[in-house]
Amino acid sequence: xxxxxxxxxxxxxxxxxxxxxPGRQRRYADLPKIPTTESxxxxxxxxxxxxxxxxxxxxxxxxxxxxxAHANSLRGLxxx
Numbered sequence: 133x134x135x136x137x138x139x140x141x142x143x144x145x146x147x148x149x150x151x152x153x154p155g156r157q158r159r160y161a162d163l164p165k166i167p168t169t170e171s172x173x174x175x176x177x178x179x180x181x182x183x184x185x186x187x188x189x190x191x192x193x194x195x196x197x198x199x200x201a202h203a204n205s206l207r208g209l210x211x212x
Contacts, residue, residue: 135171139211145169176208183209 135141145168148155155166167174179201190197199206 138171139173140171142169142171142174170204172204172208172211175204176212179205179208180212183212 133143135143146153147168153166154160160166170178187197187199199209201209
C-alpha cells in the first residue's frame with residue numbers, strides 16, 4: 133500500500149456503484165466530475181488555491197485561522 137505514504141501513488145479507485153460513492157450525496161450535485169481516486173499530490177493541488185487565497189492571507193494579516201479537514205488535506209498543506 134505505497135499510496136498510504138507516497139506522494140504520487142493513488143489508492144484503488146472507488147467506482148460509482150460503490151455504496152459509499154460520494155456522487156450520491158446532494159452536496160456534490162453541482163460538481164461536474166468527482167475523482168475516483170486521489171494521491172497526496174492531487175490533494176495538494178486541490179487545496180493549495182484555498183491556502184493561497186484565504187488561509188495564508190489571514191495568517192499574514194495576524195488573524196487566527198482554524199482549518200478543519202480530513203487527514204490527507206492537512207498532510208498536503210503541511211507538506212507544502
